[in-house]
Amino acid sequence: MSITIGLMMHCMFSRPWLMLHGALLKVRLDSNVFVGNGLIAMYGKCGCLLEARRALDEVPSRDVVSWNSMVAGYAQNMQFDDALEVCREMEALKQKPDAEMQNSGLSPDSIAFVAILSACSHSGLLDEGKIYFKQMTEKYNLTPRIEHFACYVDLLGRAGQVDEAYNFIKQMPVEPNERVWGALLSSCRVYSNMDIGLLAADNLLQLAPEQSGYYVLLSNIYAKAGRWKEVTAVRSLMKRRRIRKTPGISNVELNNQVHTFLAGDTLHPQSKEIYEELGVLVGKMKELGYVPETDSALHDVEEEDKECHLAVHSEKLAIVFALLNTQNSPIRITKNLRVCGDCHIAAKLISKIAGREIVVRDTNRFHHFKDGICSCGDYW
Incomplete structure (x- = not known):
């Protein structure tokens, strides 16, 4: 079984995934929950959402991985309304008296909330994102992890709430990592917030001194402000540290x-x-x-x-x-x-x-x- 799922992941970005699914249909493995989950993830990561949803519907006894894979697939493909609708569908199924339906309806877990918060962040749903972040602890008794904090900082920053995002970081119960500071730096570039951008960059260059992307973001902040001397200084620092910009x-x-x-x-x-x-x-x-x-x-x-x-x-x-x-x-x-x-x-x-x-x-x-x-x- 693990070999089959491994093949799915290997085929995600090439045509063989069609052939692989066909082979699974022939031997009737597609209804197995583990294989079904692999199909959902595979199609979601290929951008084939209709096929991913069909694979979800064909799994007879869905588990939390099934739902998470579908939520993540929609979120990654910018289908934010659909991602949130799947979460509501999970909750609705859980309330039904039918025993089989109860098995297929599960509460969102920590992994699902990463996708949910990401969906809200990338769709500009600031108020909805705040509600879901609050529901994590109050409704579902989940303790936010660093991934959730990073998503929340990204949610605030993308909506232009850069100061609020920075204040949130200062009050976090865990030490912010490079993903948290990176989300803040990205929003500083978009909204040209030089002061907080420099603070974020300083933390990032200490946490990940070899990550070229953060130097580029800092350089772009300076460039948007027309501060070309600082741009040159950042590039010189990259040369001294032998940091090369990743080519597109x-x-x-x-x-x-x-x-x-x-x-x-x-x-x-x-x-x-x-x-x-x-x-x-x-x-x-x-x-x-x-x-x-x-x-x-x-x-x-x-x-x-x-x-x-x-x-x-x-x-x-x-x-x-x-x-x-x-x-x-x-x-x-x-x-x-x-x-x-x-x-x-x-x-x-x-x-x-x-x-x-x-x-x-x-x-x-x-x-x-x-x-x-x-x-x-x-x-x-």
């Missing part, structure tokens, strides 16, 4: 082969066609009102140079490659970093221009672009 990499699969793109990549055999088509698309995007979000390229250079840098980000190249080589089917991209604001805008417009669904999975969650709209509601 985007992958797309075609005919069982993974194609990898870096920003400004010219090594791919179809580079010429990709850049020509990208140029055509950018022209059409500008006709629809596209203006490059140059804050996503925070360098002390001219605006025109920033636009050129943004235009060749890896996810744009991967999307255009997929457009050139596929028809009708959804385009699926994975990226090792957070999607930048400009690429997010571009993906929305390209989905409308090309009439194609584009699914991008970055380091945290999925973005489903369709008809010029993203599932995250531009809040990620």
Whole structure:
């Protein structure tokens, strides 16, 4: 059984998961709760939520892992209303007198609340998130762990409550870790809070001195404020400590082969066609009102140079490659970093221009672009 579940996890980002599910159906293993849970998690992490929900419904005796996997799948794919609805469904089933239904209806546990709070955070549901955080202890008698505190700081920070988030950290009953300070630093970048941002960065550089992402966030805070001397100082510190910025990499699969793109990549055999088509698309995007979000390229250079840098980000190249080589089917991209604001805008417009669904999975969650709209509601 463990071998089967291990295969599921291995197949999550490639076509063999379809074949694996077919094989499980043939031997009637899909109704086993452990295999069923693996299918729910697999489909959720592939962005296939209809299949994940179907797998949940087909598990005859669902346990808390079944529900958690579904909640996490919806939350990761920005389907926040659905994630919260599953939680309500769990509670409703628990109240039914039928014995079998009681077994399938369970109270959310600590793991479920990480997904719930994350869902509230990434959908801007500040009040709902506060209610769920309070319910953890008062209704479900759960003791918040560091993951829950990090989610709560992220919830406050994303909603612009940076001062409240910082005060919350100071009152936490446990020592804040790098994830907590990282959430605070990210919100400081978005809302240009220099004072608290520097405090968060100071803690992060002590906790994780080799993590390049935090240096980049601090550099971006300075850059948004136009403080280029400080930007240079951060970059010099990175050089002295031999910290290298992680390059953005985007992958797309075609005919069982993974194609990898870096920003400004010219090594791919179809580079010429990709850049020509990208140029055509950018022209059409500008006709629809596209203006490059140059804050996503925070360098002390001219605006025109920033636009050129943004235009060749890896996810744009991967999307255009997929457009050139596929028809009708959804385009699926994975990226090792957070999607930048400009690429997010571009993906929305390209989905409308090309009439194609584009699914991008970055380091945290999925973005489903369709008809010029993203599932995250531009809040990620």
